[in-house]
Amino acid sequence: MRSNQISIQKIVLIGFRGAGKTTLAHLLARELQWEYFSTDRAIEQSVNLSIPEIVARHGWDFFRQKEAEIIQQVASRKRIVIDCGGGVVENSRNMERLRPGALVVWVDAPLAELKQRLRQAGNRPLLNQPDFDRDVEENYRRRLPLYRNYANLRINTSEESPEGAISRILSRLPDRSDE
Ligand code: S3P
Numbered sequence: 001m002r003s004n005q006i007s008i009q010k011i012v013l014i015g016f017r018g019a020g021k022t023t024l025a026h027l028l029a030r031e032l033q034w035e036y037f038s039t040d041r042a043i044e045q046s047v048n049l050s051i052p053e054i055v056a057r058h059g060w061d062f063f064r065q066k067e068a069e070i071i072q073q074v075a076s077r078k079r080i081v082i083d084c085g086g087g088v089v090e091n092s093r094n095m096e097r098l099r100p101g102a103l104v105v106w107v108d109a110p111l112a113e114l115k116q117r118l119r120q121a122g123n124r125p126l127l128n129q130p131d132f133d134r135d136v137e138e139n140y141r142r143r144l145p146l147y148r149n150y151a152n153l154r155i156n157t158s159e160e161s162p163e164g165a166i167s168r169i170l171s172r173l174p175d176r177s178d179e
Contacts, residue, residue, distance in 0.1 A: 019114060025038070029081040
């Protein structure tokens with residue numbers, strides 16, 4: 001690798017629930033032939049429960065603690081696409097661990113569209129507000145500056161096709177033949 005190039009060893013996808021992180025992460029991993037890693041699936045496997053069950057039995061604090069542990073374990077791996085849960089940015093330690101050597105991609109969509117997608121999916125427990133609309137709106141608004149601050153690149157999945165997004169992300173990687 002040429003010494004004046006910034007070395008990117010991993011891609012970290014952040015963004016709100018329903019924005020499309022998982023679709024892009026799988027496509028990127030396949031294109032790059034890098035490992036795909038979902039923090040949510042790793043948490044579920046470590047506890048042997050689904051996210052709704054974890055939250056119902058143990059609460060969000062327990063979930064966030066598991067999330068931080070998983071991130072600590074995975075953060076230093078290379079040639080990996082890390083598909084993060086939407087709340088990963090709320091703990092600055094998570095992002096301090098993930099950022100070195102990473103291209104951080106913010107996968108986003110307009111709030112109205114996120115709501116629609118989430119309503120249709122209907123399988124995510126509310127975070128901290130009593131009703132669905134408030135939960136999505138308040139958490140999205142609170143996280144916006146965090147996503148913006150940590151991201152190297154923003155993708156709007158309501159405007160950009162997965163293929164267009166992938167080629168824009170790949171164009172930010174140094175010449176891969178130098179690996
Ligand atoms: C969460 C998002 C979820 C999952 C958990 C909490 C959040 O991941 O980590 O339900 O705080 O926004 P996705 O963004 O993959 O849905």
